[in-house]
Amino acid sequence: MPELPEIETVRRDLEKSVLGARIVRVKADDPLIMPPSEARRMKRALKGQTIDDLDRCGKVLVISVSGGWSVLQRFGMTGQMYPQPGDEPLPPCTRLVWELEDGRRIVYRDARRFGETRLVKTAELQRALGEDCRLGHDALLSDLSAEEFAALLADHAVPIKNFLLDQTHLAGIGNIYASEILHRCRIHPETPANALLPRQAREVLRVTRTVLAEAVAAQGTTISDYRTGENLSGGYQKFLRVYGREGGKCQRRGCGGEVVRIVQAGRSTFFCAKCQK
Ligand SMILES: [Zn+2]
Numbered sequence: 001m002p003e004l005p006e007i008e009t010v011r012r013d014l015e016k017s018v019l020g021a022r023i024v025r026v027k028a029d030d031p032l033i034m035p036p037s038e039a040r041r042m043k044r045a046l047k048g049q050t051i052d053d054l055d056r057c058g059k060v061l062v063i064s065v066s067g068g069w070s071v072l073q074r075f076g077m078t079g080q081m082y083p084q085p086g087d088e089p090l091p092p093c094t095r096l097v098w099e100l101e102d103g104r105r106i107v108y109r110d111a112r113r114f115g116e117t118r119l120v121k122t123a124e125l126q127r128a129l130g131e132d133c134r135l136g137h138d139a140l141l142s143d144l145s146a147e148e149f150a151a152l153l154a155d156h157a158v159p160i161k162n163f164l165l166d167q168t169h170l171a172g173i174g175n176i177y178a179s180e181i182l183h184r185c186r187i188h189p190e191t192p193a194n195a196l197l198p199r200q201a202r203e204v205l206r207v208t209r210t211v212l213a214e215a216v217a218a219q220g221t222t223i224s225d226y227r228t229g230e231n232l233s234g235g236y237q238k239f240l241r242v243y244g245r246e247g248g249k250c251q252r253r254g255c256g257g258e259v260v261r262i263v264q265a266g267r268s269t270f271f272c273a274k275c276q277k
Pocket of ligand 1: 250252256257258273274276
């Protein structure tokens with residue numbers, strides 16, 4: 001599923017290609033992505049407006065248009081969003097189409113339809129992201145300090161892997177990057193969050209920002225469906241050290257351990273049984 005680096009890549013690509021474009025009309029006819037009454041509201045609100053800003057909080061893409069409206073786009077498991085020429089056939093599983101005055105259109109594709117589109121007033125954006133979407137601090141951009149992060153950890157006894165996936169604390173980390181972060185920190189994924197030492201808490205926050213920034217620089221990770229905002233594959237999959245590498249050798253110099261897979265809260269976790277104690 002697309003995580004922070006993937007959504008940030010889509011955001012940057014769309015910012016380059018469609019910022020300032022005028023919207024002629026929006027087609028939103030998939031009730032799983034957006035209920036019909038909400039879709040009607042969005043069609044009215046976006047018609048004739050220009051795309052003024054592309055932002056992101058955690059894994060949510062925020063597209064703000066003139067007229068005081070913003071669209072929150074969640075990508076679920078298989079969402080993709082990119083512009084294409086208007087004379088090309090719509091790709092399969094297109095759920096949403098933004099037709100632009102310059103003849104192009106932005107398509108939102110989603111094979112499994114776990115994505116979600118919401119229309120909010122731009123003036124209420126921060127409240128919507130916080131209260132409705134329940135997003136905590138953006139994992140890459142927030143200025144959350146190590147002390148504040150340690151205080152958050154101290155309040156939670158869940159395994160650190162599950163803590164990292166909980167978007168109400170740090171927003172943006174998903175299953176792939178959680179495994180990668182904990183491997184670099186040499187922390188066992190089942191360690192209770194409140195059992196981390198202060199230096200480990202500092203390390204997790206620092207490494208989180210490093211890993212996410214590296215993944216953004218590589219334009220995200222394509223394991224299955226993810227595509228950039230230019231409909232290309234990401235490049236970070238070749239830098240993954242444990243995710244998807246069950247049975248492989250730990251890449252930490254001198255470790256020699258084996259990467260194992262366990263299931264936590266229904267999701268796969270990959271870690272080195274030797275150097276992550
Ligand atoms: Zn190891």
